[in-house]
Amino acid sequence: MMRDLRRFWPPLVLLAAFHAAVVLAGFLAPYDYAEQHRDFPYAPPSRIHLVHLRPYAESPDGKSYPIEFLVHGRLFGVRPPGVVFLLGTDGSGRDVFSRLLYGGRVSLLTGLAAALLSLVLGTALGTIAGFFGGWPDQLLMRGGELMMALPWFYLLLAVRAFLPLHISAVEAFALLIAIIGGIGWVRPARLVRGVVLAGRENGFVQAARGFGAGSPYLIRRHVLPLTFPVVLTQATVLIPQYILAEVTLSFLGLGVGEPVPSWGNMLAEARQYHTIVEHTWLLAPAIAIVPLLLGFLLLADALSGQQVST
């Protein structure tokens, strides 16, 4: 038991760090995500000298500026006209580090919200199908198979084509969540249905029925708790999958639009070969996503290990 609990700490710490970083973007990022430094497009990461009596940063203009901490509500920064770019700038001279933090908000929140939508839909529909059986079961499961058979990527392109060319960032964000989450309910629904199907045959469910319990009571008190382990494990699998889906869609220009950053549309700028070769710092989101996904997968692993041991 103790050994299993210890396995939860590394992924939880890792994920907590990522989420804290994006939630605190307004404090940790030295610049706003849309702030452009037109004089310094594609500036490489600034050299930082921390081990010094007064830590200083080398600006792309060749001068050095002392780093100031906790000024103007930011963790750090330099006094203008100096600039500090931890991860360089993009073609418009926007700080990649700041955009990475703000863009993480969109990517992580899409993953969480879409997974929540999928799980709520999947749990509700799977429970109804498994508990009541009969035609609702047939309808939901055949419908689910149809959903799985759909080439959802092309469906997505088609849906996007029906909408106006330019939609606001908030609308695009809501659309992303609705589409990713709305398509993904099938797998959790099938898993939950299986658990409910077996769970409703439990002696204690029959006994409660014998005391006169109705379906809402049986589902709420006896059947739904049985599905929690499955739902939890599904969450840790779906969230990283959906974060990747957001990155993919935004990369293709189907997600939130400029100037709002997301890890997907930041990478879109790195799609050119010469960019990758000459401005490697633009790949920062692609590198940031690796430990994030690893965190979720380690958590899923720890959870499944926990279930085997109990």
Next chain:
Amino acid sequence: MVPEPLLSVRNAGKIYARRHWLGHGRETTALEGISFDLARGRTLALVGPSGAGKSTLARLIAGFEAPTTGEICIEGRRVAGLQPQVQLVFQEPAASLNPRFTAAEIVCEPLVIQKRGGRGSRARLAAAAMEKVGLPGAELDRHALEFSGGERQRLALARALVLEPRLLILDESFVGLDLSAQAQAVHLLLDLQERLGLTYILISHDLALAGQLADEIAVIESGRIVEHAPAREVFAHPQHPRTRELLEAALALAPGGLPV
């Protein structure tokens, strides 16, 4: 005047029809022409091989299902649906307890479902029910899994008693208990019967166990009662070949002789 029996079963039958959407379906006769009376405070054992229809009869009496033919009356009123005065203690008590629940939640559950009383009165009733079956009230916070097999059976019994039933149907409730736990359970049931004036229907395939508890024994085979007599009578002069078979099986397992 003969007192009105607590339970009266008149010509009850149950046919399960498996309908096919193209017309002809198959019918299975589970019970046929079952009639008997059971007086207050008595114990009837329904004995028979697996699949004879014992559990179906239990479900009909408890009101889980309606009989296809005939009628079942409790205290002169026809059974239609579930009723609190008849409680069924399920096969394998361990499986009928939700492992996530505490003893208090388990024992209170019938009250919660029936929306009886408030939190305080439920807790009092649960503690009283635990007391009745000889489990200390201090154990109300423990989870079902933490109890031993015999204790779980008592827990299931306490849960059935909390609604203050008149008739308790024990459907193979002793399966999976070791002999000493079984003996304790028999003792407890006899004690409860004396104190609370309960009537029991004991369902078992074990004639030896039936002999320890029952006043009368009914042997069921293929959905019919083939022999129904006082327990002593059944042991002394078994009439039906099936009864003799069951008796021999019971004797073979109890070389010291039957406790009747």
